[in-house]
Amino acid sequence: MKKELKLRILELMVTARCLEERMIKMSKSADGHFWLGGPGEEAFNIPLGLLARPGRGLDYDYFHFHYRNAATMLAMGMDPRDELRQANNRATDPFSGGRNFVNHFARVEWNVCPVTSTIQTQWTVAPGTARAQKRHGGSGITIVTCGDAGTAEGDFHIGLNWATQPGQEVPVLFIVTNNRYGISTSYDQVQPVDSIAEKARGYGMQWDVIDGTDVEVSYKRLTEVMNYVRTERKPFMLEAKVSRLYGHSSSSGANRVPEGSECDPMEVWAEKLIKQKVVTRKAYLEMIEAETQRMNEYLKEIKAEPAPTAESIYDHIFKEGF
Amino acid sequence: MKKELKLRILELMVTARCLEERMIKMSKSADGHFWLGGPGEEAFNIPLGLLARPGRGLDYDYFHFHYRNAATMLAMGMDPRDELRQANNRATDPFSGGRNFVNHFARVEWNVCPVTSTIQTQWTVAPGTARAQKRHGGSGITIVTCGDAGTAEGDFHIGLNWATQPGQEVPVLFIVTNNRYGISTSYDQVQPVDSIAEKARGYGMQWDVIDGTDVEVSYKRLTEVMNYVRTERKPFMLEAKVSRLYGHSSSSGANRVPEGSECDPMEVWAEKLIKQKVVTRKAYLEMIEAETQRMNEYLKEIKAEPAPTAESIYDHIFKEGF
Amino acid sequence: MATMAQALRMALHYGEEHLGVTDIFGEDVGPPLGGVFTVSQGLKTAWNSPLDERGIIGTALGLALAGQKPVCEVQFGDYIFNTIDLLKLVGNTRWSSNGQFEVPLVCMTIVGAGIHGSIYHSHSFESIAAHIPGWKIVLPSTPLDAYGLLISSIKDPNPVMFLYPKALIRVKGEELIPGEPEERELKRMIDAPTGPTLFHIEEARKSWKPQWPKGLTDYQVPIGKAKMVQEGRDITVVTYSRHVFLAKQAAAELANDGITTEIIDLRTLYPWDRDTVMQSVRKTGRVLVLNEDTPVCNFGEHILREINHHCFYELVARPRLLAGADVPGVGLHENLELASVPQVGDIVRELRAICSEVP
Amino acid sequence: MATMAQALRMALHYGEEHLGVTDIFGEDVGPPLGGVFTVSQGLKTAWNSPLDERGIIGTALGLALAGQKPVCEVQFGDYIFNTIDLLKLVGNTRWSSNGQFEVPLVCMTIVGAGIHGSIYHSHSFESIAAHIPGWKIVLPSTPLDAYGLLISSIKDPNPVMFLYPKALIRVKGEELIPGEPEERELKRMIDAPTGPTLFHIEEARKSWKPQWPKGLTDYQVPIGKAKMVQEGRDITVVTYSRHVFLAKQAAAELANDGITTEIIDLRTLYPWDRDTVMQSVRKTGRVLVLNEDTPVCNFGEHILREINHHCFYELVARPRLLAGADVPGVGLHENLELASVPQVGDIVRELRAICSEVP
């Protein structure tokens, strides 16, 4: 991995973290109402975003995200202000116009399909975009993410089954970010086996499980499996073990988990780069400082933007005048 | 296998076949409106019924059947007239009072839960009865059956997942009778892998695939796996390859498939027993003749029974006066 | 004349050829069967899905998000109830994304009783469908309307729920579809050969190709426009689907007493044609809303509310709903089916009651 | 006074101890959390299910078929829409089996807007629920009613859909539940200790045991009985849940003009209390039906139909429905939420409009 890339990933990690922390604070006031997001998943989610091919239409990748993919969106080029606009439910929120919760992305220019609150339904939708891509040709793929607990829904099976129809295997990268919790219910209480991805075997699908808190492991394996899906035009299931550093959401205590209880991939990566002299500790701390500051300023800026109006509730239900 | 048992199974096969053929004829007239059922599955379904433990309450087995289990019900002791009562939608139909299609059993005295038309939902219900049985203790198990195509529903995953919860494995025998068709859609068009049961591995569940047109194979393996489920109090998935001798249902041509295109387990078993001198060909043919005759008489008899009344549509919606 | 199944097949063919339809799919929709009611025989984009309604709706949504034009089928309306959350997503995708994503899909499913379908081949779906925002909902009663509404549904860039009546699927029309050949000719051209077993059918269809009529057009029935089935002075019946015909029979009986009945076939349930309905009710002052869904939160109650709101002081008798019985299903025996969904006699009874009501 | 969450918890405890409840389960219902709204803390039969609503309803049905008495929870009403087919099965099991199988289960789920819940924590469910035959449906507005209705629901051998309002779950009651201790005492006894993170919460609760109040009774609110919240002469409001309180505020405004409003809290939606409603409407001649579900095939339209049918000639003004807006969801921003579900100002406006209507 080149030095520039290493540094770029650290920078994105810091941006993502500072953005999420900014939004956590907002959720405790009328500025935000609510937060849930991805601290603890950055080492995986950023490589994912860097390797993805956002764009509009069948030549690009399609995305069906879980609600913990802010770092992926940042790596794909999202302006953090856009995320804050949604968190602060401004009319200028480009994803939903102030309608949806934070981290519920939708961006048609990047093929980012609307993130839904209904857990796991995205796995039932993903084979559809991939089918269109398979027919179209090229190397565009569909990327769909979910959490570990959500894989209990029947939609888990449906996604895998539709992606592996005989003669119609479709290019979907199925990703489970396994933080070993669904809200308060631990993995060990509800999952019969060590790995979720292993179930892919029953569909004749390739699969793997990796440490998603390790940047290099994630980057390397994602490169390989995305290449496989792009060229073979077949699905792959990747499970990444990740942390959930601020708990489930603001409703269940968005506070850091006790020091050391879960791996903080940003800290780990920073220490590594400091050791490798890619960055100094001072520069790293300044980076955090600067990004925190930037997010504060962004928030001030976007708070001045217009709020959605009452009448706007009727906008965009149907397309008219076609 | 004792001679008596062999003969008993042949008799049951003949009864089941003659009953179904009687109902197929009914479906072509106003006597029945519709038919679907189990010819081609008898070599498996009869051993299943013989080995099951019908009765009321937690000390007995619970059943969540597919609509092809008439032979199982006969093996459990069902009076063929009861089936004809449903086929002819008499008020005396003990399963549904003339409300439901043929082969939609429900018999509380035997823990036969209502057969639903909604494909595969029974797999989502089965872990519930099994959970009660696990808590109760004893050796009662839950038996749930389905076809091959229906396993595409999300409920397939749900059944397996709920039956294998850590520390809460429950005694369910999951059975797929694989006739390689869902109405007109062949197995090869929609199933990515050779065996459906293999998916059980992803849940840490034991599984097997057998030839369900072979009486001895079916009887032996069912004895073993039922014993496993009864004593280990854990689930097992068994896939049985079967025939669909009269097509999907009366709506899609209830006519025998072309001679030799699918194995007729009754013919195979009869030939075997004739060879083994357990039965003579003459006795076998007489048996068919007699059973056909018996079914004709039963039909005459039950047709004289009362029809459901218009007012009865409101009966049994709610339990009143508790 | 074409049956409704043939009309739908021709409209789907027109959609494939001229309107960009990319996928017609669902359980048994592709070869060899071409649909359990023959609707999708011989169509070039038709394919068989796994037996999985959630996957069907999900895949249709995915295809639509990726710019395709899918027409998906749920084999029976009775089996669509495991997809309500997904139908809600389909309906809210455009709105939730603040207008970014279009969802140009059509979902077809056959509904209603009347063919001894028993508990699970008799369900209505319109009342729950109409409660799901973001969908247009149509429900034709004739082959010509079926053709025209399906063309309109395909052309519509919004999600359209295309319901059609089981009891009428094999009934021939009374009006010609533009471009429709003579009846026997049509059958020869577009009905797939059949056979006694699936094996024979598969064999016979291997070499079969439909000959599509050349003159088919994009004849449309606009979404949102009701049809005045017959005019009358004394009472209005607002209905749709199979009950249009039962209403006509009931009206014929009343005509013997000199009562003339105006019958409106809504055809589209969302958005429905308020103008036509209100105008008629203002004229007659009496109205029966008629359908076969169960009566609690029935779509007819919605119509009644609007009629009451807009015509309250012009009504000369209580407006009424005649709907299915409040029971968990339609039983198989004829006695049960007839008692569970409105029959001609019931309609006559209600019409007379309304007409004889003296405030 | 107890909050609704505490009231429900006590009723569930009473159910476990005295009414044969065998399983209280759902997502995060068991330890350590005891429900995302604390409803099932400390209950001995509470357990965590997989994240799977279909599995929850299916297992509840299975348990009930096997003679158990399950109370299952769907974490939010917004997530129940993937189970409608199963809810239909639950509702038709007794009837389909000709009375053989009882399904004595309770399904609890929290509904409604009012807490900035955005699109997927604001849904109503009563209209679709009421369209599913075979279920009783309750929806309390106070902790005391919540207790009494939950006891009744558990005692009922039929399936009961127990809906309860998100916006009121933490609101304290104004009436004492029989056997309820003093407020701080109650909190000390039955609220589980909390902490800043899940790790702390788990730790703190390992050694915790609730102390259940000794004097709890089987106090019941009968299913099917509405509550007369306040009497009035001029107009009737038929409502339930959170809108009982908004109606009271609106009525207080109208009282300034000398208009007195009768407010009925239905409490049970199926079967609902026709007697109380009709009696009131006959008295006042004017009625507003009020709820927050979307307006097409809204449960209020069902009530309106019945009111019209039974009281048409006694009505002195058009009866109306004030419901949620016909939009795909409740948007997050306050402006959106306030515009999407009826507010006090909207209610006042409608009440005035009905009262000032001159035929």
Ligand SMILES: Cc1ncc(C[n+]2csc(CCOP(=O)(O)OP(=O)(O)O)c2C)c(N)n1
């Ligand atoms: C269908 C559905 N059921 C329940 C919920 C409520 N809910 C939101 S997040 C969540 C837990 C998800 O856990 P997991 O899938 O492991 O993802 P994580 O949050 O851990 O990333 C639950 C139960 C929901 N949003 N959708």
Ligand SMILES: Cc1ncc(C[n+]2csc(CCOP(=O)(O)OP(=O)(O)O)c2C)c(N)n1
């Ligand atoms: C949920 C649902 N979807 C569709 C149907 C219609 N249908 C009835 S049987 C059937 C095919 C079932 O095939 P399979 O599961 O292989 O069982 P088999 O009939 O072959 O025994 C279909 C699609 C249904 N009954 N339920």
Ligand SMILES: [Mg+2]
């Ligand atoms: Mg998780």
Ligand SMILES: [Mg+2]
């Ligand atoms: Mg099959």
